[in-house]
Amino acid sequence: MLFKGKVVIIAGGSSGIGEAAAKQFIDEGAKVVINGRRENLLVETAKQLDPTGENIAYVAGDISMKSTSEELVKKAVDTFGGIDVLVSNTGIFKPTGFLDHKEEDLNSYIDVILKGTFYTAQVAIPEMKKRGGGAIVNTGSMWAIQAVEATPSTAYSAAMAGRHALTKNLAVEFAKDNIRVNAVAPAVVETPIYNSFMTEEEVSKTLPSFNEFHPIGRNGQPSDVAETIVFLASDKASWITGQVLPLDGGATSRLR
Template identity: 85%
Template sequence: MNFNRKVVVIAGGSSGIGKATAKRFIDEGAKVVINGRRERLLIETANELDPSGKNIAYIAGDISIKSTSVRLIEKAVEVFGGVDVLVCNTGIFKPTGFLDHEEEDLNNYINVILKGTFYSAQAAIPEMKKRGGGAIINTGSMWAIQSVEATPSTAYSAAMAGRHALTKNLAVEFAKDNIRVNAVAPAVVETPIYRSFMTEQEVATALPTFNEFHPIGRNGQPEDVAETILFLASERASWITGVVLPLDGGATARLR
């Protein structure tokens, strides 16, 4: 896969899946702009992935605020000349029973997952049109396809289901503009997100217990998702749009 002269924007690009995806795009010749809330982490990631600074830029801010999405796309145009690929990878996750959710919880999930995707796509699509097309890949979730009793996640699942629905609607609306829109729906992927509600020791103990949840016998790694995102962004996937691809080591095949 060759992304020479392509410009990629990754919302949620400072760690985990987003960071792994940024690395692979840079490896394949792309220019990348990453977004996240923590500027220090963005700087560390940018320096790690491209010490020269020639192939990566960043914008810190809350992607659920429309002005942040606009600034993110403006940064890509200003520094690298346009936008060819948008990856919407923002997310938060904390297993919570339905009756235990507070109003703030629901708002946070909708803001981070759904609004961030909506606004960044709204800002990126006009720039993609100027370049004759492009690709949007959203990081969805298996939890929006199949409920998992061990990890109650109604607010998260509802927001991710909205991201899935947005994927399909954008795919149909902008197919005429040669803009393809797809999503991946991972199961358990070993990323820093679990540290937001567990200690390091709890993560080290808990995550291995999910290996057998996947028929393929292991949890996913950020690189597994990154490779699929690159495929969906590439010309090899030129006839694929409107797809929410389970990326789950066979978990949904078993659950269904």
């Protein structure tokens, strides 16, 4: 097992990519602490991932607040003894024209995506140092690499670009501490995030239309991204740090 005896924190772990990653980490022997805003959803997800409750814990709270990150790290240390891996997977997404964005929109993207990543890393890294190192994997976005005319998303893209930049800066600063920091940058992945601004009927009609956007011929699934997150967090990727890896079915190759 790749993560036997290891402890993983996943911010944004109650559904979609975060939930899929949590499942794979547990399957590989890890103890996992997940975070999200909705406690009822965290409880349900935790039960599904590990009915015994022995390998999973959760902390509900707003990850844009440093106090939530402090509580999350404390839960991992008190319950499982430390931290080896941090996955920052929080995100919100709603295509919006630049001139239509309101001040609260920009603040929300910065809070959920950028502040959450900054604070969790800031609190978790000292605990990783105590374990002799660790790995951080951030979920970035293809939209921070390449603009897509059909889905205007300036605030989202700017916040995700900040997450990409933070990835590279942390990788350089903490390489000496044996802490690797990487990010994945997915294109269209079929997760519940689309239900936040479309009805179920609209989602079922709209998402299939993006299959051909990817040269490989299909949208991504949470498990596609989770597999890569787990790989980057593992010792198999011990010589990889400071990278933002596109997971896009070839989409950015076509756009470039």
